[in-house]
Amino acid sequence: MTDATARAIAAEGIGSLILFATVVGSGVMAQRLAGGNDAVALLGNTAATGAVLFVLITLLGPISGAHFNPAVTVLLGPRDRWLSFVAAQLLGGILGVLIVHAMFDMPLIEQGSKIRTGMGQWIGEFVATFGLLFTIVLGSRQRPDAVSALAALWIVAGYWFTASTSFANPAITIARALTDSFAGIRPIDAVGFIIAQSLGAWAGVQVAKWLAPLAPPR
Template identity: 60%
Template sequence: MKRIAAAEALGTTLLVSAVIGSGIMAERLSGGNMGLALLANSAATGAMLYALITLLGPISGAHLNPVVSLLLAPRAEWAPRIAAQCSGGLLGTALSHLMFQQSLLQVGATTRTGPAQWLAEAIATFGLLLTIRLGARFRPAALPALVAAWIVAAYWFTASTSFANPAVTLARALTNSFAGIRPLDVPAFILAQSAGALAGYHMAGWLLAAPSSPSLQPQESPTS
């Protein structure tokens, strides 16, 4: 369990560093072009997710996300995994601030609230759990790429830019940067993420329980 917790803490630290660090860098270099900043932020996050899931997946499953652990890990592992993910996220925020010579202690100021934002978070996390469960069944070797692809896509098609992770949401409440969120908005985000994760998990289970579809391969004609 120690190695699993260490892998989860390390992975979440690096993931949050990628999210916040790339946000700070993009904000500095984009000259106020928010589209360019979001492009850089999403690309860095997707690339980091692919690397982390590939490298840490064999050790801990690379959940890096409390709702993923609650739905996929044994109950005895919930507390150490979630503690590792949340502490790793906070460390990732602090490291990002130090790398860019910013104040270590900050409070997010970006307003992210309202039904549209909550729906966006529910959809982002719904798709994440659906991707994980179906990908693990049908394309396990491609799972790192599938998860990274979903998150990058959700950066662009959801109104919330796809946090989809309670530990990352808590970490982003402690940065007053492009990637930040007001602490006041965090509880509703986490509720929406939890609801979306449950829906995605059960939808995937329902789809996986369905009978196999007929083969699309052409049938050979019977010989006479």
């Protein structure tokens, strides 16, 4: 393994740890401060997630591509890094959830109990992940300097207009199944989310590549 590859894998693990910890931690904090007002809690959760996503993509993008998401890795990343990147994303992300539990004096090991299932939720995850990959591909081809902001803004919007609150990431879905907090999901419901995310991601990439094909080499 080259030094560059090791740094890229580390960047995916560290970035996923920070991102997943932010998603879950801001959900816990927002719920505690909102006094039962779910709209206020979601607003806090949204702001923190969008902010940290912009920071992480900007800083770690040059090192690993800043995937933090198996759907992005498998559809847009080099095949020789699929396994290592996805493993780093899952391990780093789960560690991030455990750190949040420790910070907030929660049991380290939990199981999500929030019900998130049904056609509306699955359509929401399809749309959220479609839009994320669509944004990344088109942004990379037309405004590569703006991808950090574009991806972060898509997720911020997705929190509010999709029925599922825009998980848009199979790894974070698994991690959120391990927390019984505002950001949690029942493990049994995670399967439907991951299937919808995978289909949406594939469709988003195909549509984006059709709309903005790469220029043929001269």
